Amino acid sequence: DVKVTQSSRYLVKRTGEKVFLECVQDMDHENMFWYRQDPGLGLRLIYFSYDVKMKEKGDIPEGYSVSREKKERFSLILESASTNQTSMYLCASSLVRAETDTQYFGPGTRLTVL
């Protein structure tokens, strides 16, 4: 079974803090993704990575950065958290870049920025 884990289920931070969200997958997947999910807006892609040390901007990268130093780990960084970054953050991974390949999601981190 594919397992994608995220470092925290719930996180509360203050405005201006630097926030790290960690994601680890155990199936040697090539691709990893970060999404945020908000009511009425659905899931939106923030950043993704097809390989170690490689990153691509998604649809809403502003205010975020990422790091992929090892194949199994993909980190999302909020350099200076703001209240509009309060959201559910979901990490996903997939094996290859085939169009039909499945993305597997972690359990999500619900981040609240006060």
Next chain:
Amino acid sequence: RKEVEQDPGPFNVPEGATVAFNCTYSNSASQSFFWYRQDCRKEPKLLMSVYSSGNEDGRFTAQLNRASQYISLLIRDSKLSDSATYLCVVNTGFQKLVFGTGTRLLVSP
């Protein structure tokens, strides 16, 4: 216009009913299509891929109409455990998925 549009529901149906969800997408170059299921406060999980010829998995049938840019999901003999939000998902290329906002299904006894 949203890239992927779904009726948000909720659809309230009794056990045993048949229910259908529809979805439209705007990018005609989209390559592949999926239905994901998301339970309350859980992560999305793949329910089924959608192929041009239509495909069936037990009580679930998915159809794709590329000409109309329309995807459907039919659930027969609804179970209480089918209560969830169903996400229509379109792959616009190179694993870039675009998600609909979901259709909520409530199956009652």
